[in-house]
Amino acid sequence: MALEHAILVSLLEKPGSGYELARRFDRSIGYFWTATHQQIYRVLKRMESDGWVEAREVPQQGRPDKKRYSVAAPGQAALSRWLHEPIEPESVRHDLAVKIRGAAFDDPSELMRQVERYQRTHSERLAHYLAGELRDFTGPDAPEPLDTMQELQHVVLRGGIAYERMTLAWLDDVLATLHRIREAQTGRTRAAERPGHPER
Amino acid sequence: MALEHAILVSLLEKPGSGYELARRFDRSIGYFWTATHQQIYRVLKRMESDGWVEAREVPQQGRPDKKRYSVAAPGQAALSRWLHEPIEPESVRHDLAVKIRGAAFDDPSELMRQVERYQRTHSERLAHYLAGELRDFTGPDAPEPLDTMQELQHVVLRGGIAYERMTLAWLDDVLATLHRIREAQTGRTRAAERPGHPER
DNA sequence: TCCTGCTATGCAACTCGTTGCATAGACAAG
DNA sequence: CTTGTCTATGCAACGAGTTGCATAGCAGGA
Incomplete structure (x- = not known):
């Protein structure tokens, strides 16, 4: 699991509260790593008790207090250790691919609308x-030159x-194929009415 | 969850035992949906008790008996229902992206080797x-013309x-970026020795 | 003969992630 | 003044997926 590490990276890029992290996970980091606020709060608490992060209560006016988390030395070390572990191929899970192959045993029209x-x-x-x-990297308002952090954010983007x-x-290819089929x-007799192996 | 549906599709393409399914999940289907034999056996058992699939004991010589599963009508109906549900965007989880952004706070050389x-x-x-x-679709030994099932397998591939x-x-882009950095x-002073915001 | 490896199935315990719900202050709209 | 929305945090229960282990027959090689 690497949610801890995603949180460490995000906190190193910029310290913040659990809530702020949750919002980042809806945006930039969320592009390649999703997490709900529940997961984040739970993991954050564990990380705090492990000494990976430190929290400071920040009183706010007009809003509830928040805990501002930042990365402590053991957290930085844990991240470094993880970064040095070999990358293993991700386990894929594509509903759409399953549905496409399933369309051989059903009417493809509905799938086309969904595609x-x-x-x-x-x-x-x-x-x-x-x-x-x-906005952040190539436009006129972007910082010039980009620092290391920004360069790496950019290559991920x-x-x-x-x-x-x-x-x-x-x-497009999928749609064209479904059309052709x-x-x-x-x-002819509709495949959906002869479940099994329609073309046999 | 859609492991059930992936299994249904696979069994419609060709009936087989839990073990055979597990091997398919290491290959063709596994390209876009991974599952261990544990998951498969457990789900298969549940599907059988729900009447989605039917098993027939097949005695074999020189090997343990196996249960040959095939899809029953309620399973076909369940698949059809699922196919008609809207496709929701997958939740992504890319270790590598996290590691790349993490490299801003560590020595990038090791990451380069892993990349x-x-x-x-x-x-x-x-x-x-x-x-x-x-072998299966475009070569001289491939069937001609392809049936619906094969067309769809091909577009997924x-x-x-x-x-x-x-x-x-x-x-390539990532490597070039890491090189540049x-x-x-x-x-200069190595970023790894000044954790935090190296370029500030 | 023993050991390794393959087919074939399964239990138990665990971790990870999701969902539903709860609390609570502040603000804006009606 | 009530209702809804936003910030902010959290518990409890559940479901999905992983890991370790167990069993069992047979084949082939050292």
Whole structure:
């Protein structure tokens, strides 16, 4: 598990409260690592009792107090240890791929509508990434030159952008394939009515 | 959760035992959905008691008996229902992205070695996918024309290939970025010795 | 002959992540 | 003045996934 490490990185980039972390996990870090506030509070508490992070109560006006966490030396050491561990290939889990293969045993039309919706969410995500890139890294308001932290944030974001572009191109391919299949099935007995191996 | 559905799809493509499913989850289906034999046996048992799948004991010579599972009507219906549910965006979890951002607070050299190892595993995976594509879909021994099931398997595999190519290109970008950062740090106080915000 | 490895199935304990719910102060809109 | 929303934190229960271990027959090599 690496939620602890994601939190350490985020706190090193900028100290903050559990709530603030949760919001970051809805945005920048959340692009490649999701977590709910529950997980964050629980792990943060454990990390504090392990001495990885330190909390300071920060009184606020007009809002509840918050605990501002920052990384302590043992936390930095733990992160360093983790960074030196070999990267293992991620375990993948793509609902869509399963659904596509499942479409061989069902009417593909409904799936096509969903793929189109999915395209829209990925287009939006790409637009969001590109806006963030312009704002933080390549636009006129971006700091110049970028420091190490920003360079690395940028290369990760470029990864997200590449991923979205690749996904959108593939979704076009998927849609075209589903179209072709539906055309080929028109005028014939529908595959959905003969479950099993429709083309045999 | 969708392991049940992945199993349904796999059993519709071809009935088989828990053990056989586990091996498929190490290969074709495993490209986009991982599962251990434990999960598979447990879920399979639940699915059987729910009437989603049916088992037949198959005696074998020279090996332990196996249970050959195939999909029953309620299972087919459950799959169909799931296929009609909207696709929700996957929750991402990329260790590597976290590690890259973490490298701002550590010596990047070690990470570079790991990225290179990672490149090799992805190259191998790409080669493996391409070999599978040639064998099953585009090569001279492939069936012609492909049926619906094969068309859909193929488009999913093309997704995997696109993903690997994208990843490899991005890893080049990552390595180049890490190189640049290390060059910039040479001759200066090492960032690793001033944890916090090295470039401030 | 013994040891390793493969097929084949399963239990038990654990960790990780999700969901539902609860609390509580402050502010803005109606 | 009540209702809804935002900040801020947390508990409890559940579900999904992982890890370690156990069993058992057979095949092949040292």
